[in-house]
Amino acid sequence: MTEKVTKNEMTSLEKAKLVAEFADDMKAVDIETLDIKAKTSIADYFIVCTGTSDVHIRAICERVAEKLRDVGVRPLRQSDRSETGGGWMLFDYGDVVLHVMLEEKRQFYDLESFWQNLPQDPSLIIDEVVAPQESSIPSDK
Numbered sequence: 001m002t003e004k005v006t007k008n009e010m011t012s013l014e015k016a017k018l019v020a021e022f023a024d025d026m027k028a029v030d031i032e033t034l035d036i037k038a039k040t041s042i043a044d045y046f047i048v049c050t051g052t053s054d055v056h057i058r059a060i061c062e063r064v065a066e067k068l069r070d071v072g073v074r075p076l077r078q079s080d081r082s083e084t085g086g087g088w089m090l091f092d093y094g095d096v097v098l099h100v101m102l103e104e105k106r107q108f109y110d111l112e113s114f115w116q117n118l119p120q121d122p123s124l125i126i127d128e129v130v131a132p133q134e135s136s137i138p139s140d141k
Helices: 010-024 052-068 104-109 109-116
Strands: 029-035 046-050 077-080 088-092 095-101
Touching: 010 029, 010 046, 010 052, 010 095, 029 109, 046 104, 046 109, 052 088, 052 095, 077 109, 104 109
Parallel strands: 046 095
Antiparallel strands: 029 046, 077 088, 088 095
């Protein structure tokens, strides 16, 4: 996947940085940005962070959603297990997915290790276009 540009000309990397920044503003703990674009087609980046309680998790996600709405970005879907004590909320922004988890959920699922150890998918790696090199064969001029 290449750096996608959203309708307001924001790349997926710029969006990921904003998500991490807004989560940090809400005192999310241990914020990690995982670059997964060469490993899966589901997203370019996962932002994984820890909330200290279900209420904190909800506050982080709501603030991120509010701030992104202000710049014209809305989640495609969201999963909310914090109301039932699930300790994990996920907001899917298409090319960027935010995971906010309680520490015990984060340690159990260990998304960072999973995605770090997953091999790259060769079909997702885009080769850079290389300019043709000048031929070493002399021309007949």
